[in-house]
Amino acid sequence: xxxxxxxxKEGAAKAKRRVGRGxxxxxxxxxxxGCKGQGQRKSCNVRPGFEGGQTPLIMRLPKLKGxxxxxxxxxxxxxxxxxxxxxxxxxxxxxTLLEKGLITxxxxxxxxxxxxxxxxxxxxxxxxxxxxxxxxVIKAGGKVL
Numbered sequence: 001x002x003x004x005x006x007x008x009k010e011g012a013a014k015a016k017r018r019v020g021r022g023x024x025x026x027x028x029x030x031x032x033x034g035c036k037g038q039g040q041r042k043s044c045n046v047r048p049g050f051e052g053g054q055t056p057l058i059m060r061l062p063k064l065k066g067x068x069x070x071x072x073x074x075x076x077x078x079x080x081x082x083x084x085x086x087x088x089x090x091x092x093x094x095x096t097l098l099e100k101g102l103i104t105x106x107x108x109x110x111x112x113x114x115x116x117x118x119x120x121x122x123x124x125x126x127x128x129x130x131x132x133x134x135x136x137v138i139k140a141g142g143k144v145l
Contacts, residue, residue, distance in 0.1 A: 075128065076103040080136045081116020083124070093125040118142075 019031035033040045038052065049056050082102050086092055094110060097103045103110055112124060114132030121141040129137075134144050 074108060075111040076105065076108050077111055077113055078102050078126070079113050079115040080118040080133050083112075083122055084119055086120055086122055088121050089123075090120075091123045091125065097126075112137075 017027060018025065019027040022028045030040070033044075038044055038046065049058060051057070078097060083092060085100055085102075086096070090096070094103070094106060097110065098106055109127035111128040111130070112126050112133045113130050114134075114136050118136045118140045122137065123143045123145065124137055125145045129144050137144050
């Protein structure tokens with residue numbers, strides 16, 4: 001075996017397209033470059049996105065303002081008035097909120113906000129609680145864990 005004898009597998013190496021070798025070859029006359037213009041010339045090396053001097057699309061579109069924070073935490077919000085669906089002395093946690101339909105996803109964190117009046121004595125176990133919500137739960141005789 002010699003290096004000069006080594007050949008690629010059949011079908012692995014594709015022959016280079018020979019353009020400009022007559023019309024019967026399938027790539028004659030204009031050789032796949034079209035008719036006239038910058039793209040037909042030998043030194044047609046224009047950068048990607050170049051539109052022949054016209055203002056490029058990327059410059060015509062407006063810039064987007066601001067930025068998206070990759071560390072932003074989206075909370076599912078529950079108000080204190082919504083907790084009145086529970087019975088007195090019950091524990092409010094992610095599972096019970098999901099069962100009552102107050103939240104939709106188990107994986108996202110939950111925050112309790114202080115909108116509305118709470119009339120039940122509840123034990124609340126959620127990820128975050130606002131100060132007004134904490135006061136309302138304690139005032140109603142409940143606990144925030």
